[in-house]
Amino acid sequence: MLTKRIFVLLYTAVLALASVFLFVKIQQRSLIIQLDNHNLSANAYHVVLRERESMWDVTQKIEKSKKIKNVQVHFQDKKNKDLTYFFGTGNFEVPPMITGSFFGSGAFDSEVEVVIVGKSYEKKLYKPKDQEYLKMDSKYVPVLGIMGDKYTSDLDKQIFIAPSIEKSKQLNANSFRIVIDGKKKLDKNTLKNLLGAKRIAHLPQRHFLINQDSWILDHYRELLMLLVLFIMVIFGIVIWTVNNRSRYIELLKNKKEPTQLLFEEWEFYTLLTGLGTVFGVLGGILLTDLTDYVALLVYNVCAFLINNIVYVILLRKQIDGLNRS
Structure with a gap:
């Protein structure tokens, strides 16, 4: 027994x-799944603006808002899915890092463009001394850190760029796919009114639970x-x-x-x-x-x-x- x-x-x-x-x-x-989707949550919104505005105009509205806090904004290149201009304010979600650190608040109001790259670029970086650089459009851009995890994901091929103030004022926001994600779920109407958005909707991603039931x-x-x-x-x-x-x-x-x-x-x-x-x-x-x-x-x-x-x-x-x- x-x-x-x-x-x-x-x-x-x-x-x-x-x-x-x-x-x-x-x-x-x-x-x-989250890393495959640029480290965005299921509550992220795809935003289409009503009028022509620069990246700087959009990010400043969010930065100065008292109703929208702890968010990240992705301006995704429509031709190159691995290239994203990044802005964050407050305590936003940060991807896992192998080396270095993710963008700090100072990176978004700088005169110098800096990047974060996925681990697939680790051996492609130029490192003359203590600083690593990524060659983009015939120029070398400082690399703050390398993203990645022990798992393989699409994040490994991503390049996140914090543009300089001058460049963010030159780039038309609607030329990119604008995605906004909060640490907590954002109010759709508040976000729409703040940005003067023509259209705002959750991302049509096949992997997320709530909207696609997958x-x-x-x-x-x-x-x-x-x-x-x-x-x-x-x-x-x-x-x-x-x-x-x-x-x-x-x-x-x-x-x-x-x-x-x-x-x-x-x-x-x-x-x-x-x-x-x-x-x-x-x-x-x-x-x-x-x-x-x-x-x-x-x-x-x-x-x-x-x-x-x-x-x-x-x-x-x-x-x-x-x-x-």
Whole structure:
């Protein structure tokens, strides 16, 4: 009997541990999706201006606004998807960096143009002394840092440019694809009124959850494996009850009360599966770099509760059948 209980404990722990690794995969996939989309969130807006304005005009409206805070503005080149003029104000979302640092506030009101490049450019940079440069249009532009992560994504090929004041005043904003994203979700009407936008809408990106309902498609492999884990949990219940059938028969023959037997068996099973779940989840968290635990905990708590409910139902049915016979 002790061997069976240890098996249930370990079996539950292994399934819980596996669930942690699957949620790490979901986290990794979500990160790659965001990086593939210029590190923009699902709440980013594509803005088309009503009148001709320079980049400087647009960014200054945002900079001076008291209603729009902590935002990043991407002026994406319509001919070269890897080239983006960048502006940020406040505490905006910053991509992962391999070396150097991302644009500081001083980069957006400078007389000198500077760039941030993806890791694909790392070996293409010119470094005469301590400063790295990227050759663009026959001139060398200072590089502040290199973006990237341990995962491969489209961000690796990106060039983010913080233009000089003079250049930002020369460039027509509507000649670019203007995308605005906030640290928190921006109010569409406030943004539209501030910029005098002709049209404003969420980005039509196939990877994001809310607007395109494709989050499930992006993570279907991991979700399918979570379903398999849950089925294995139910399978473990069946194996446990079948293997204990002979013991239940013996206890009932010895005048064991069915209700008492049900409670004692459920008590042991709950303790074992509870400990197994806790050990598995904690072990997985210690072994991985998971940063968001909410979904993982919700999944395992729900699996634990449903597991015990199903176990009680099957056990009651089995004990009642044995008692009648």
